[in-house]
Amino acid sequence: MAVTTMIGAKIHRREDPRLVSGEGRYVDDFTRPGTIFLSVVRSPYAHARIKSMDVTQATKAPGVVAVYTHKDFAKVLSGTMPVTPSFVAEKKQNPPRFPIADKEVVYQGEPVAVVLAETKYQASDAGNMIDVDYEQLPAVMDLEKALEENSPKVHSGASDNVGWDLTYIPDDAAVMKEADVVVKQRILQQRLAPTSMETRGVLAEYSKPDGTLTVWMSSQSPHFVRLFLAGAMGIPETRIRVISPDVGGGFGAKISPYSEDWLVPAAAKLTGRPVKWIESRTESLQTTTHGRGQIFDVEAGVKKDGTLVFMKVTQYLDAGAYLGTFSAFQSCACLLAGGAYNWKHVSSRTVGVLTNRVPTDPYRGAGRPEATHLCERMIDLLADGIKMDPAALRRKNFISEFPHQNHFGLTFDSGNYEKALAMALEMVGYEKLRHEQEEGRKKGRYLGIGLSSWIEICGFGPSAGTAPATGGIALVESAQVRVFPTGSVAVYVGTHSHGQGHDTTFPQIVADTLGVPYDMIEMRHGDTAEGPAFGYGTYGSRSLAVGGMAVHKASKKVVDKARKLAAHVFEAAEEDVVFDQGHFYVKGSPDKRKAFGEIAFAAYGAGLPEGMEQGLEAVAYFDPPNFVWPFGTHVAVVEVDTETGDVDLKRYIAVDDCGNIINPMIVDGQVHGGVAQGIAQALYEEVVYDDESGQLKTGSLVDYLVPTANEFPEFELGRTITPSPTNELGVKGIGEAGTIASSVAVINAVCDALRPLGIKHVDMPASPDRVWKMIHNARNASHDGHDGKEARK
Amino acid sequence: MIPAAFEYARAASIDEAAKLLDKYGEDAKVLAGGHSLIPLMRLRLAQPSALVDINGIKGLDYIKVEGSKVHVGALTRHVEIQNSDAIKDKLPILAEVAGEVGDNQVRNMGTIGGVVAHADAAGDYPTIALILDADIVTNKRSIPAKDFFKDLFTTPLAANEIVTEVVFPVADGPHKYIKFRRRLFDWAIVGAAAQKMNGGWRIGLTNVGPTPVRAKAVEEALHKGAKPEEASQHASDGLNPSGDLRASPEYKKHLARVLTRRAIEQSA
Numbered sequence A: 001m002a003v004t005t006m007i008g009a010k011i012h013r014r015e016d017p018r019l020v021s022g023e024g025r026y027v028d029d030f031t032r033p034g035t036i037f038l039s040v041v042r043s044p045y046a047h048a049r050i051k052s053m054d055v056t057q058a059t060k061a062p063g064v065v066a067v068y069t070h071k072d073f074a075k076v077l078s079g080t081m082p083v084t085p086s087f088v089a090e091k092k093q094n095p096p097r098f099p100i101a102d103k104e105v106v107y108q109g110e111p112v113a114v115v116l117a118e119t120k121y122q123a124s125d126a127g128n129m130i131d132v133d134y135e136q137l138p139a140v141m142d143l144e145k146a147l148e149e150n151s152p153k154v155h156s157g158a159s160d161n162v163g164w165d166l167t168y169i170p171d172d173a174a175v176m177k178e179a180d181v182v183v184k185q186r187i188l189q190q191r192l193a194p195t196s197m198e199t200r201g202v203l204a205e206y207s208k209p210d211g212t213l214t215v216w217m218s219s220q221s222p223h224f225v226r227l228f229l230a231g232a233m234g235i236p237e238t239r240i241r242v243i244s245p246d247v248g249g250g251f252g253a254k255i256s257p258y259s260e261d262w263l264v265p266a267a268a269k270l271t272g273r274p275v276k277w278i279e280s281r282t283e284s285l286q287t288t289t290h291g292r293g294q295i296f297d298v299e300a301g302v303k304k305d306g307t308l309v310f311m312k313v314t315q316y317l318d319a320g321a322y323l324g325t326f327s328a329f330q331s332c333a334c335l336l337a338g339g340a341y342n343w344k345h346v347s348s349r350t351v352g353v354l355t356n357r358v359p360t361d362p363y364r365g366a367g368r369p370e371a372t373h374l375c376e377r378m379i380d381l382l383a384d385g386i387k388m389d390p391a392a393l394r395r396k397n398f399i400s401e402f403p404h405q406n407h408f409g410l411t412f413d414s415g416n417y418e419k420a421l422a423m424a425l426e427m428v429g430y431e432k433l434r435h436e437q438e439e440g441r442k443k444g445r446y447l448g449i450g451l452s453s454w455i456e457i458c459g460f461g462p463s464a465g466t467a468p469a470t471g472g473i474a475l476v477e478s479a480q481v482r483v484f485p486t487g488s489v490a491v492y493v494g495t496h497s498h499g500q501g502h503d504t505t506f507p508q509i510v511a512d513t514l515g516v517p518y519d520m521i522e523m524r525h526g527d528t529a530e531g532p533a534f535g536y537g538t539y540g541s542r543s544l545a546v547g548g549m550a551v552h553k554a555s556k557k558v559v560d561k562a563r564k565l566a567a568h569v570f571e572a573a574e575e576d577v578v579f580d581q582g583h584f585y586v587k588g589s590p591d592k593r594k595a596f597g598e599i600a601f602a603a604y605g606a607g608l609p610e611g612m613e614q615g616l617e618a619v620a621y622f623d624p625p626n627f628v629w630p631f632g633t634h635v636a637v638v639e640v641d642t643e644t645g646d647v648d649l650k651r652y653i654a655v656d657d658c659g660n661i662i663n664p665m666i667v668d669g670q671v672h673g674g675v676a677q678g679i680a681q682a683l684y685e686e687v688v689y690d691d692e693s694g695q696l697k698t699g700s701l702v703d704y705l706v707p708t709a710n711e712f713p714e715f716e717l718g719r720t721i722t723p724s725p726t727n728e729l730g731v732k733g734i735g736e737a738g739t740i741a742s743s744v745a746v747i748n749a750v751c752d753a754l755r756p757l758g759i760k761h762v763d764m765p766a767s768p769d770r771v772w773k774m775i776h777n778a779r780n781a782s783h784d785g786h787d788g789k790e791a792r793k
Numbered sequence B: 001m002i003p004a005a006f007e008y009a010r011a012a013s014i015d016e017a018a019k020l021l022d023k024y025g026e027d028a029k030v031l032a033g034g035h036s037l038i039p040l041m042r043l044r045l046a047q048p049s050a051l052v053d054i055n056g057i058k059g060l061d062y063i064k065v066e067g068s069k070v071h072v073g074a075l076t077r078h079v080e081i082q083n084s085d086a087i088k089d090k091l092p093i094l095a096e097v098a099g100e101v102g103d104n105q106v107r108n109m110g111t112i113g114g115v116v117a118h119a120d121a122a123g124d125y126p127t128i129a130l131i132l133d134a135d136i137v138t139n140k141r142s143i144p145a146k147d148f149f150k151d152l153f154t155t156p157l158a159a160n161e162i163v164t165e166v167v168f169p170v171a172d173g174p175h176k177y178i179k180f181r182r183r184l185f186d187w188a189i190v191g192a193a194a195q196k197m198n199g200g201w202r203i204g205l206t207n208v209g210p211t212p213v214r215a216k217a218v219e220e221a222l223h224k225g226a227k228p229e230e231a232s233q234h235a236s237d238g239l240n241p242s243g244d245l246r247a248s249p250e251y252k253k254h255l256a257r258v259l260t261r262r263a264i265e266q267s268a
């Protein structure tokens, strides 16, 4: 076995020089001869009937090639946008969705027509000339109102707005009675816009003579795009090539297919010209799927001595106007609500609700940030309820034996929760900080310390669990390793790197397995015309634990063949051949060695062993036996300016455990980005619609507050390593961890700061006006002598 | 995010710019730093028929101290005001404010002439111009700041009138501008300015109404000897701010009081 040199090495991302110097190639950087531009005309209303549409003027506008509406697309597209079972096998209502509206529009931004013109300016101008006569219908924007019996219906003619309603485990009244202290809390998860730096975009070219379709698309999973397009357009997969070149971020919002993903290729087929559409930022905020958008009603009980008893969760999920392809994935919040702890009983129910908003779908963490947020919030409330230190309550109830099966039948593979907590507390200086907090309060300074001991399910996933969830395709992963005669290696993978650094980490694995220099390894992904027949894409922190393993497995197949050949060359028995750091030799005579490259060359020559074929390459599919379960503890330290409600995030400590590490620098980078996105939810971001008009109010980055590096303190990172028993590399995932952990660390800190004022819970985003209002109300209440007496000290 | 079609012409002098504006008529607009105008055009909230680019006009970016006045040319960029020794010496509050406008890109492109002409309620210089009794000078006349900021995005400028400079009095006493915002590059949710001048206080507020506000009631209370804490209670007198996604009217009024007190207390 080769001595490990590259795995674990802190080397720079080799894709970065290209990306940071503006040499990246994104969809909009590609062009084909004769390309025309598509502009989408969208519904300005949340709910309306299309009475008529007049396109005559637009058709005559300068440069316009065609104007298409529903009836044109109905000729080349069939079926409806896919909705998978995910974690809810049976839906109560699944309104069929065609990529373009026909008679009724159900959210602002839904496509009603497209214009194709020689330039994007002409397309955009002509789009404004289409005259649509709408009859506005009552819209329902609010999830709770949508559940009321006499609420307007999102789809005319529907009997209610319920997409699904599933109880995973019912309550156990007897267990609930065992608790000494019970707390109830409603916890809001505001809608978020994923806001990747590169918006969505599609370029499609249809070749009539040979019936082939080539699509360049900013996507996280090009093979799934090909699969869906094959179905929608009736073109065999063999004639569709999807290329996702450099992709400037996805965050989960580039997994599911979108209207434009179908309309652009269809328009290319209809016009016979290459067609390009690039989403504007406003379109992105309006029509790219949103994340979160949930309300949790939670109740939890504890014994006086700190033993956790029960947790009861009801999730109301704002699905939007149609069910997203994976919207019910977010119901996994219900399955993970118990977090890192032993509870006697956990019960949960998920309700998916339709509203006249753009659909929601997975967004970085998808269900797991929500689970962590509700669980860690409840732990703090319970600690407060029994006057126990929140760190002590966590320590007392941590799951400590692995593998551990939770109430919902999921098996946590490995963990050491206490160790991560201890490290985080030490890094932050917990005891000293608590003392400072105490002293500060006397002087009117409101410091808060917030903990988040998070766990995560990721690495999707075992075929047995995932095939039913997608409706048939198991989420395994594939890789192909090809060794060329001179010993250069090309690796083709089915995952897709859009910020994760696979161009660096996967070759690190191959370099160690094959013993060839890292620089001789070429990484290829994102082109369905290359590599194995199917790839599954990147999401759910799966690429390393599943895709990296496929790479490892394919590399080992190559080594196995090379070893056989080496034995033949040495005229030795196979088991006597040693492979070490890129060289083969016969046990006992290391001086007579042959480099891997020499054997590769021989593999293309004559005189191979009996029955051996020429060439040196292998394909592998890896089906993991389980999910992987990263974990850790994060700590946020805030100071609240109680006069303005401003929250100052002073420190942020993240201790994460993702098993063995391939490249520590990349792990740190993933944590940084993830933490930033969770803090963004805690303090800044929120999608806001006007409840009356149904208009999106956060339609630009002036109003949708994506924070920048300026708004964050230096993150202090720590790490424990508990290898995963699920795969040979011992790795887990780290792509979503930061986001999963961080929103609640910050909110727990804010609540901790405000506790002396009698404030127990703060919803997100904890913006200054919201926090000020709460403080203002708490103080007024204490003036009236009701509550929060401490505040007057 | 694609602007409607427009004509474009680049002027080499103020006269030429005025002539071009006359030629293109009412719907033409001056283009300075473009950092307010172009975003509005991309959102199609503004659809000018023509842009008259004044960036090629020589001698419109200057900072000159003449006697008791500081002259700032209309094309002077925020970054130049922020870094000017003359401004730091004679009008330090303006350098402080300039350093707080937007981010580097905005400060490298945006101009003082553009800010005053645009008259955004959240613009920072207008507040300073107002409380210091600055004059806005155009190719036709000079307009006192108190008569210039009439309403939201509304000034007395005629369609072919071009701002050439803003003239401030020297003010080198204790001062502070506090800008309350979410992100470093954001516009003010509320801003408060305090400037000690000629033995009295000048107090101003940003983004608490359609125009900048001079908080005369606070100034008078301070003049009568009230402590900052008491005087600042008057900062919200007569205000009727509109609410937005970041702040309710009530919260803005509260911030006006708190930030005014802090600006006075922190003046140095």
Ligand SMILES: Cc1cc2nc3c(=O)[nH]c(=O)nc-3n(C[C@H](O)[C@H](O)[C@H](O)COP(=O)(O)OP(=O)(O)OC[C@H]3O[C@@H](n4cnc5c(N)ncnc54)[C@H](O)[C@@H]3O)c2cc1C
Binding pocket: B029, B030, B031, B032, B033, B034, B035, B036, B037, B038, B039, B054, B074, B100, B101, B102, B103, B106, B109, B110, B111, B112, B113, B114, B115, B117, B118, B120, B122, B123, B124, B125, B157, B161, B162, B163, B164, B185, B186, B187, B188
């Ligand atoms: C992200 C961002 C953040 C910002 N934050 C702030 C902030 O915090 N505070 C702040 O004050 N500003 C802020 N701005 C605005 C910035 O300061 C602009 O530069 C400024 O408002 C306009 O100046 P400009 O030179 O870019 O003018 P332009 O955008 O070119 O023009 C603006 C308007 O003024 C007119 N105009 C320009 N110059 C003249 C002239 N000489 N004579 C007559 N009319 C003229 C134009 O016709 C147009 O109507 C921000 C901008 C951005 C993009």
